[in-house]
Amino acid sequence: MDITREEYKIEEDYLRSVILKLDEQLKKRSGEYDIKKEELLEIKKYVWTHSMDNAEKAYFMGEITMQENMEDYLKTTTIALHRMREAAYFGRLDYKEIEEKDIKPYYIGIGNLIDENTLDIYVYDWRTAFASMYYDFETGPATYEAPMGKIDGDIFLKRQYKIENDKIKYIFNSDVKIEDEILQDVLSQNTNEKMKNIVTTIQKEQNQIIRDEGHDVLVVQGPAGSGKTSVALHRIAYLLYKHGKQMSYSNILIFSPNQVFMDYISSVLPEMGEQNVLQTTFNEYSISLLEDEFETIESLNDQLEYIYNNEGTKEPRLNSIKLKMSGEMLEIINNYIEYIGNEILKMQDIVVDRKGEQTRHTGKDEKVVVITKAEMNKLFFNDYKDLPIVKRIDKIISRAVMIYDDGSLSDKKIEELKRKLKKNIIKMNALDMYKSLYKDKVLLKKLIDKSGLKGYDAGEICDDTTRKFAKKEIYHEDIAPLLYLQGKMQGFYRADTIKHVMIDEAQDYSVIQYEIVRSIFTNAKLTVLGDINQSIHPFVDYKDYDSIKQIFTRNNSAIMKLSKSFRSSSEITKFSRQILNDDTIQEIERYRGKPQIFNVKSETQIIEGIVKNLQEFKGEQMKSIGIICKSSEQANKVYEMLKDRTDVDLIKKDDIKFRHKTVIIPSYLAKGLEFDAVILYNINKENYVENIDKKLFYTMCTRPLHKLVMYNIGKINSFMKEIDEKYYETQ
Helix, strand or coil: CCCCHHHHHHHHHHHHHHHHHHHHHHHHHHHHHHHHHHHHHHHHHHHHHCCCCHHHHHHHHHHHHHHHHHHHHHHHHHHHHHHHHHCCCCEEEEEEECCCCCCEEEEEECCCEECCCCCCEEEEECCCCCCHHHHHCCCEEEEEEECCEEEEEEEEEEEEEEEECCEEEEEEECCCCCCCHHHHHHHHCCCCCCCCCCCCCCCHHHHHHHCCCCCCEEEEECCCCCCHHHHHHHHHHHHHHHCCCCCCHHHEEEECCCHHHHHHCCCHHHHCCCCCCEEECHHHHHHHHCCCCCCEECCHHHHHHHHHHHCCCCCHHHHHHHHHCCCHHHHHHHHHHHHHHHHHCCCCCEEEECCCCECCCCCCCCEEEEECHHHHHHHHHHHCCCCCHHHHHHHHHHHHHHHHCCCCCCHHHHHHHHHHHHHHHCCCCHHHHHHHHCCCHHHHHHHHHHHCCCCCCHHHHHHHHHHHHHCCEECHHHHHHHHHHHHHHHCCCCCCCCCEEEECCHHHCCHHHHHHHHHHCCCCEEEEEECHHHCCCCCCCCCCCHHHHHHCCCCCEEEEECCEECCCCHHHHHHHHHHHCCCCCEECCCCCCCCEEEEECCHHHHHHHHHHHHHHHHHCCCCCEEEEECCHHHHHHHHHHHCCCCCCEECCCCCCCCCCCEEEEEHHHHCCCCEEEEEECCCECCCCCCCCCHHHHHHHHCCEEEEEEEEEECCECHHHHCCCHHHCEEC
16 A cells, blocks of 8 residues: 555654654753763762761662662663664554544554653554554454453554654555565665664564463474574563563573674664673583583584584594483483482491591490481482482481480581581592493493493493593583582572573583573573574484473473574575475575585685685675585685685684674584575585484575575585475586
8 A cells, every 4th residue: 555645744744753752862861871970970989988887888889789770771771762763663553442432553663752741652662562463463453462451452554664763764554464575675685793683574473472471481493594583582672671670681591502693692682772681601601500620621612523523433432422412311310310329328327426426336335326227218218309419418417416416516516527427428529420420331331221222332431531531621511411410419509590591592402401401490481492403413303392391390381383484585495495305494485596506526616616606796795605614624724725815704613703794604603693695615425424414404504595505526415315406506
């Protein structure tokens, strides 16, 4: 439906009124912020230069905290107003409630704009309950959930805008449909240096995930390019908006796959006027909780580098990684914990002499048996079985001391006695216990056999692990089992201040890692996002997410699915889904040419081809180009061959920043990122191993928006043989 000149004039006038109101509030907020900043500085100067008693100190520290909170609030609201000044709003609904007579226009943007005197609302925040209708309904009957209950009404007009600063670039009326003009405009653009917000193009299925509050554990499965990470970040923004009084940025934690990805998504929340929440990788978080120090701690990237460079070989460590990343490893450690209680701790009578020392029972009158071996076993294995091992022992010792003490022992003597008794029962810490497992080849074999696994050489695994620990080093695959054993022995750290945890790229977490998350974040709700078809870890392979959902043992959990892929062109999406033989992935109709495969005879020819591709891509205004190599070792080699031929950068496995240009990047760091164009370096069968690397290959093929080029030397990988040639071009 076309917009008449009269309507356009009305829209321009309304935008001017909104811009005037924004400028007015920006000027006011800026002044308030400067005053508050000066007041805070004066208070701090006073505290620094005056001596005062504890009561005065407490008063002024409280005042400083209050002033700092107000300063943060003014800073955050000022940033949000600046964002709105760039694009005041993006949508409009003309709506009438059933009980009302008049149809009213409601404008929707990234934040609220309210006249502070009249309380008139100029723009509604996209996160308000009312704005949910913009994403969920076409014109016609529409409802939303208000605090007082369900509101029924009708949408008479739905309008979309593109506004830049104080100018309307275009307006049109539309229904909610995937092929709408604004979405197509956004998808046809090139990538940005950082991930951007998607508030103008949120789809109905995405909106349901963003606003879901009925589930403590929400698992989201979606194909590459379906917007999982964006949806999760908008979900966080929604939760912060709705529960701002009970939840702040410091109460939310994101587990990201790597530092490069953390940097890539770092601008999304600030764009929506929110502070960035806490972010870490599982590896970093686990290391911070381990009680023992190591000279070298292997990262996930280092482990993947080892796997990719040794796939198809008989390296003994590959089997060790496969075992320790398997779901059965949780059962093995749990059975080992039971073994610790039965065989290593070896319960015996607790015997104390009159001097308060534990000794073997001699039958002499000065010796007192306060708890028998049978009682010890009953308490340890039955009464206190739900407690960590160390806490079970602490409870038993406290009971023994209570029985023994006739009231004559001082508090100091009681604590000394407890320490002596505990030392005689527990002679090893969690690391010693974990090392001990790999010093007993017969025991490890029994535990592996009991789990039902076959084909593992316990002797090789023990030798390899023991050699690593002897150097005061630890493999990545040992971090989670060790941390889990530590938690089961001494009790898990309780992160009670975290109210929501988001786990991205969920398909690459092992079962034991999920069990650790469950045990630490007992008060938190979880949003778990991933795609089982994008697992880049060869030894972590979920068939579905039901098993993950079941780990968290919450009654109100759910799996929601996204089915549409928005990132890549139609041709790339159609090609990529053939790798999986999965026709359920829906593409958006946007055409940029079929993927291309160049069969060459040498690496020199690949380099020559890449130089030519880069010239062509830049002529097509491609800003971000990813040359993806399988490993960091391969990426380094390609960089050395290209660096003097063209402007190119290398992203290394230890980098923490994403660079928006032409980059050479190892596959495991490209996960989650997107580029205007992607060049895959050598997709032959030696590089992408049959039955191991199919999901990795799929993941790499789904990184580009517009162009996908692949080079091959010799025999191509087995996955390509299954794809009909109509989906790609061969050069």
